[in-house]
Amino acid sequence: MIRTHCLGAALVLLAAGLPAAAQHDPAARRGSDRGIVIGDAWVRESTATRTSSSGYLRIVNRTDRPVALVQVSVVGAAGAQLHAIVDQEGRTEMRPLSRLTIPANASVDLAPGGTHIMLTDIARPLAVGRMVEMRLTFDDGGTRTVRAVVRPLSAMSVR
Amino acid sequence: MTRSVVCVALAIAAVSGCRRTEPAPQPGEADRPPFGGDFTLTDQDNKPFRLQDLRGRPALLFFGYTSCPDMCPVTMSRIVAALRLVGAPARDVPTLFVSVDPKRDTPAVLKEYVASFSAPVIGLTGTDEEIGRVASAYHAAYEIVPTGTKNYLVNHTSAIFVIDRGGRLYRYFKYDEKPETLAAALRAVLREGP
Numbered sequence: 001m002i003r004t005h006c007l008g009a010a011l012v013l014l015a016a017g018l019p020a021a022a023q024h025d026p027a028a029r030r031g032s033d034r035g036i037v038i039g040d041a042w043v044r045e046s047t048a049t050r051t052s053s054s055g056y057l058r059i060v061n062r063t064d065r066p067v068a069l070v071q072v073s074v075v076g077a078a079g080a081q082l083h084a085i086v087d088q089e090g091r092t093e094m095r096p097l098s099r100l101t102i103p104a105n106a107s108v109d110l111a112p113g114g115t116h117i118m119l120t121d122i123a124r125p126l127a128v129g130r131m132v133e134m135r136l137t138f139d140d141g142g143t144r145t146v147r148a149v150v151r152p153l154s155a156m157s158v159r
Numbered sequence: 160m161t162r163s164v165v166c167v168a169l170a171i172a173a174v175s176g177c178r179r180t181e182p183a184p185q186p187g188e189a190d191r192p193p194f195g196g197d198f199t200l201t202d203q204d205n206k207p208f209r210l211q212d213l214r215g216r217p218a219l220l221f222f223g224y225t226s227c228p229d230m231c232p233v234t235m236s237r238i239v240a241a242l243r244l245v246g247a248p249a250r251d252v253p254t255l256f257v258s259v260d261p262k263r264d265t266p267a268v269l270k271e272y273v274a275s276f277s278a279p280v281i282g283l284t285g286t287d288e289e290i291g292r293v294a295s296a297y298h299a300a301y302e303i304v305p306t307g308t309k310n311y312l313v314n315h316t317s318a319i320f321v322i323d324r325g326g327r328l329y330r331y332f333k334y335d336e337k338p339e340t341l342a343a344a345l346r347a348v349l350r351e352g353p
Contacts, residue, residue, distance in 0.1 A: 044232060045275075049268045052310060054228035079308060085230065091300050092230050092317040092334070113233040113335055120310040153275040156236050 035063035041134055041148035042158040043119065046126040053126055055117035055134060055148055056110045061102040068099040071137035078121035085114055112156050126150045195328030198293045203270035203282040210326045217348040218253050220320040222299050224260035224313050225272040234319060234334040239278045241341035248349050257293055258284045259301040259315045323348040
């Protein structure tokens with residue numbers, strides 16, 4: 001599910017890149033730029049025979065305007081697409097999303113069981129512990145590049 | 160692009176009503192879902208598997224596929240959490256992972272997949288017809304969804320089925336059911352005799 005949060009004091013500090021706060025969250029610090037903070041990025045492991053995976057992260061928008069994520073690419077994966085999970089009365093469907101809006105001064109989580117980034121045709125298996133580069137493009141033309149850690153198939157969070 | 164749809168309407172109607180927010184009470188005979196039952200498929204060791212082979216052990220069952228990027232690992236995580244809540248009595252309760260993607264999910268692929276989880280999982284596959292029969296018996300639905308690439312998705316019923324010691328369906332829950340609720344159902348079937 002997409003979880004939208006009001007921007008609290010802790011996130012304001014994080015987004016502002018203040019050393020005391022940011023140093024405790026390297027993932028968030030890496031993606032911070034121009035008011036958009038990307039944090040907690042991770043992907044599930046893949047194998048030679050199972051070449052699909054999924055990616056998750058948190059996007060914090062500390063600007064006064066909404067911003068939309070419109071494209072994702074991941075190094076080593078031929079396909080990367082935003083997907084929403086839709087429950088059709090017991091049958092689960094994944095539906096591509098053309099954009100994901102992050103409201104002004106709010107954050108959105110891409111999390112297991114909800115909206116996520118689907119990765120397909122991964123050429124080199126994503127081994128647990130590896131880092132992969134994830135590039136996000138927003139509707140204002142801005143891009144962010146973050147490093148996502150590879151977690152086990154059974155993982156439910158970045159840690 | 161074509162879509163192959165396997166038994167849809169009844170499955171959706173049946174599974175939609177299964178969400179519960181509190182631990183499930185033990186149902187009487189009349190409360191058990193009147194479907195499910197024995198089946199034969201092929202396991203991850205390329206050997207025939209019949210539900211009866213469990214010989215008095217309860218089991219969990221869900222339909223999925225190893226290329227499922229999100230839902231199936233999430234479902235397994237819920238199941239593992241429930242098994243941990245039950246503890247030692249659930250040690251021998253297997254999860255039956257019935258593939259709805261037999262084209263890609265060979266026994267070898269399933270073997271690698273089921274080893275990824277810290278719980279006993281039996282990966283099951285078969286011919287399209289065999290899997291279709293099991294899905295039909297459990298009122299489950301699935302459909303292949305082309306993506307325009309060599310990859311494809313499979314939309315599928317996401318319920319977790321709890322099967323008692325006699326191989327009968329006891330209850331079914333949504334994939335994101337609280338582990339506590341699943342655990343309560345597991346405890347109930349573990350208390351029952353064969």
